[in-house]
Amino acid sequence: MSKDINKKNNSFFESLSDEQQKSVKFFLHTQYEKQQLLKEKDTIDIEINVITTYEKEEQQIFDLMINDFKPDLMCSVTNEIMILSQIIGCLKELNDRDLDYLLKISIGYMEYFVDGELQSFEDSKSREMFIRSNNLLETITRCNSKYYFQPNQRDIVSRIVADSFDVSKLTSEHDNQDYIDHMVNSPRYIEGKSLIEEHKPTFIEEVV
Secondary structure (H helix, E strand, C coil), X not given: CHXXXXXXXXXXXXXXXXXXXXXXXXXXXXXXXXXXXHCCCCCEEEEEEEEEEECCCCCEEEEEEEEEECCCCCCHHHHHHHHHHHHHHHHHHHCCCCHHHEEEEEEEEEEEEECCEECCCCCHHHHHHHHHXXXXXXXXXXXXXXXXXXXXXXXXHHHHHHHHHCCCCCCCCCCHHHHHHHHHCCHHHHHHHHHHHHHCHHHHHHHC
16 A cells, blocks of 8 residues: 555656755655754763863863753754853863963763763764764764864854853964974974985975
8 A cells, every 4th residue: 555655656746847846855854854853852961072272281181071961953053052161161160271372172072871871872873873863963073073262263163152251362363384383393294204205305305
């Protein structure tokens, strides 16, 4: 019976013009999205690893549990702001770094808990499905979970967070020349250059 229904649906769909088919697809997609958005979502707890970088002080590395997180199913930027807000709140409580000179926050998403139970995944695909169903895939991947707070490096998320929480007020602008000078004087750059000069002298001439 279901096969007959599917055949009828297919023949009906195929009888439509291209524009009508687009309208039907849009309707079906919107109906599905509406059901997903109106579906009651459980809050989740997310364990993250945080690295904060400062202009005048050493980095901090710590783990943080984001409790009772209810993902925004419409906007990943909202999710990012909510997560960063909890990180900034934690940093303000620690109060052992000068947040006026905050340069960067990097986030690693480690574990997920629903109703207190750790979510285990059979493989990377099932993990991705869970993350996608909670609108966290874009949250995690949009900027590789790296947020820059130098005034000329900020995107919309880091700008909103910096303004809302009054951080990075004294952070210097990103200087490309300073960055290049730092990189070309790093041990790894010097070692790489010497190896290329030793084994491929013609290649180094082209690069330099």
